[in-house]
Amino acid sequence: MNELHASDILIFIGFLIQIFSVFRLGYFAIMRKDVIVSTRIIDRIMTGVIFVLIIFFAVFYYIVFFMHLDSLSVSLLLFFGSIFVAFMIHWLINITLSMKKRCIQITGNLVGIMENLDPRLDGHSVHLAMLMDVFYEYLPIRYKNEINPENLKYAALFHDIGKLGVPTEVLTKPGKLTSEEWELVKKHPELSVEILEPMKSFDPILGWIRYHHERMDGKGYYGLSGSDIPVASRMMAIADTYSAVTMNKSYKPSRTYEDGIMVVRLAAGSQFDPELVDVFCNIPKHRIEACGDYAFRELDRVLKKI
Numbered sequence: 001m002n003e004l005h006a007s008d009i010l011i012f013i014g015f016l017i018q019i020f021s022v023f024r025l026g027y028f029a030i031m032r033k034d035v036i037v038s039t040r041i042i043d044r045i046m047t048g049v050i051f052v053l054i055i056f057f058a059v060f061y062y063i064v065f066f067m068h069l070d071s072l073s074v075s076l077l078l079f080f081g082s083i084f085v086a087f088m089i090h091w092l093i094n095i096t097l098s099m100k101k102r103c104i105q106i107t108g109n110l111v112g113i114m115e116n117l118d119p120r121l122d123g124h125s126v127h128l129a130m131l132m133d134v135f136y137e138y139l140p141i142r143y144k145n146e147i148n149p150e151n152l153k154y155a156a157l158f159h160d161i162g163k164l165g166v167p168t169e170v171l172t173k174p175g176k177l178t179s180e181e182w183e184l185v186k187k188h189p190e191l192s193v194e195i196l197e198p199m200k201s202f203d204p205i206l207g208w209i210r211y212h213h214e215r216m217d218g219k220g221y222y223g224l225s226g227s228d229i230p231v232a233s234r235m236m237a238i239a240d241t242y243s244a245v246t247m248n249k250s251y252k253p254s255r256t257y258e259d260g261i262m263v264v265r266l267a268a269g270s271q272f273d274p275e276l277v278d279v280f281c282n283i284p285k286h287r288i289e290a291c292g293d294y295a296f297r298e299l300d301r302v303l304k305k306i
Contacts, residue, residue, distance in 0.1 A: 010075035014082035015061045021086045025051065028093050034100060034150035035202045057082060104129070104153050111157045127247055129156040130291035131239040138283050143231050148204070152232055155205040159212050159236060162191025186221050189213060208232040212240060215271045234273040238264055238280050241272075247292065257289055 061078060108126045136149045163171060166188055170181045177185065193210050196202040211224055211233040218225030246260040261281050268277040 007072050007075035010072075010079040011061055011064060014057075014075075014079040017082040017086050018057050018061065021082075021089050022051070022055075024093075025089050028096075034148055035154050035199075035205055053085060057085065100150050104150065104157075107154065107157055111161070124243055124247060125157050125160055127243045127292055128159065128236070128239055129153045131243060131288070132156045132235065134283060134287050134291060135235055135239055135280055138279055139235075140279070147232055151205050152208075152235070154202075155208040155212075155232060156236060156239075158192060158196060158205075159209050159240070160188060160192065161195055162188035162193070164195075165191040186213075189221060205232075208236065212236040216273055217270050229273075231276075234276055235280075238272050238276055241267070242280070242288075243292075257285055 057078070064074060064078065108129055111125050132152050132155075133149065136144065136147065136152055139147075166184050170177065170184050173181065189210050189212060193206045196206060196209070208230050211220070211222060211229055214220035214222060214224045214229040214233060214237065216226055216229070216234075220229075242260040242264055245255050245263050246257060264272060264277055265281060268274040
């Protein structure tokens with residue numbers, strides 16, 4: 001193999017690495033932009049700078065290759081330069097994912113502390129967020145393309161924050177609610193939206209939260225039915241019911257995984273999307289149960305420190 005041919009191969013491989021880097025960074029920047037990091041100007045600037053560097057390298061490769069300015073030393077420099085850029089992108093993505101995970105953990109801890117004041121909500125939203133994380137993992141690909149997984153967890157954590165605006169005596173009433181009291185409870189999704197609405201980056205999840213009590217038969221809070229209900233809302237409705245049935249509460253005995261799955265299956269078609277019910281109920285039992293174990297263990301750890 002002569003020197004020119006070796007240079008061509010190195011430049012071509014380096015160019016492919018740069019193309020891969022462009023697509024990887026582009027996909028991450030677009031598909032994994034959540035309601036928290038989307039407002040960070042520094043992240044946008046860093047992403048823009050990296051894109052400029054990648055384009056610069058790609059154009060430079062083109063000039064060197066097609067104008068025959070390549071030599072083995074130049075080719076090696078460009079080749080290892082492309083590897084360095086790819087490594088930096090990999091590092092940046094991993095750091096960002098770590099920050100996202102930490103932000104969600106902190107948010108979950110704060111929401112969990114607030115919910116600890118209400119025996120009906122104790123740990124519920126944190127549990128739901130864990131369930132939604134696993135639920136997303138088993139979704140068909142066509143649904144995954146519609147939903148950002150981090151946004152899904154934030155929607156779960158904030159879905160009941162509007163209950164802060166419902167009188168405590170109504171939320172904690174042991175008996176049956178009157179029609180007036182029930183109307184107050186039904187307002188909590190809209191109150192959740194009103195709390196989050198001033199933060200414009202939360203716009204993508206407001207509809208998910210507003211409609212998480214809709215039913216497939218149209219008998220929910222807003223009267224939406226079938227496919228008019230956002231996929232994320234349909235998912236939350238299923239996981240929300242499972243969590244309400246199985247989570248430990250001071251005022252009622254806990255129920256089993258089998259009890260929760262039975263309740264969800266019986267409501268498939270009328271209350272819940274039957275396809276999504278099948279997805280949820282076919283998630284391995286140990287994965288579902290681990291969500292509750294982790295959520296309550298984490299919440300207990302935080303509460304012991306305050």
